[in-house]
Amino acid sequence: MxxxxxxxxxxxxxxxxxxxxxxxxxxxxxxxxxxxxxxxEEDFYKSNLLIDLHLIDIEEIRPVYYKIYLEKLKNRTVGQPTENESMSVQFITFYDFIIELRNRFFHNAKGSWQSNLESTNLLFPDLFFKPLINHGINWISIILFEIIKNDFAKNE
Structure with missing residues (x-):
């Protein structure tokens, strides 16, 4: 491509x-x-994604998950995050964020010097990932769409 x-x-x-x-x-x-x-140079690449913690149904765990998100984002939010409510990240930063979460969640069993996500921190993993799933699917879909669009353009 x-x-x-x-x-x-x-x-x-x-x-x-x-x-x-x-x-x-x-x-x-x-x-x-x-x-x-x-x-x-594409508009979608310049866009920001709003991570809405209101999607986490149990209000008491939002502060815990908010803190983990911020830690894994390493101060790469766009603008000032709203504590325990939302944060915004750039399109490419979301890629890094998802990879970091995946590594810290799925590699936990292997043990390492990294700050992995312990099961005691993520009592409800489904809720932890809930504000991120649609963004992740959309992120991948955009890239796939652009690749398919490029293939169609080549065949015209």
Missing amino acids: YVSKNKDYNKTYGELQAFFGKDKDGELAFFKRFISTTFQ
């Missing part, structure tokens, strides 16, 4: 090669570079 959008083979080859990074840092970093480079 990236190659088909560019006209200069030499420049494209060099840029595509740079996606892989010097240290071969894996498919997640590769994918992020691809998304950032390919879609950085």
